[in-house]
Amino acid sequence: MQRAASVSLTFDVRLGHEQCSGAAGCRVLHLPRYSPDFNPIEMAISKMKRLLRSLAQRTVASLMKAIDTALRSVTAAEPIAFIQHCRYAATAG
DSSP, X not given: OOOXXXXXXXXXXXXXXXXXXXXXXXXXXXXXXXXXXXXXXXXXXXXXXXXXXXXXXXXXXXXXXXXXXXXXXXXTTHHHHHHHHTTOOOOOO
16 A cells, blocks of 8 residues: 655754654755745835935935835736746736
8 A cells, every 4th residue: 555645844943854754755855045036925025115216305204105115016916927927826816
């Protein structure tokens, strides 16, 4: 009788894989450490932060308007582009 394959995914975890070893019949896959380069939300936030820095507003009222401008600067098409840039499968629609 063949057992179903077991896989353990870890995020740089040092403990806990002992019970999931080759002898136990499963594989351990180590995922890479967190990288903002592969996080689509980081790309959107980066774009907004660049715009906010360039606007260089110094009062609360003008900063609030600049934040609104920065939020509106992310177009409807960009989230899909950010996701695809990070190599996630994504389609519009």
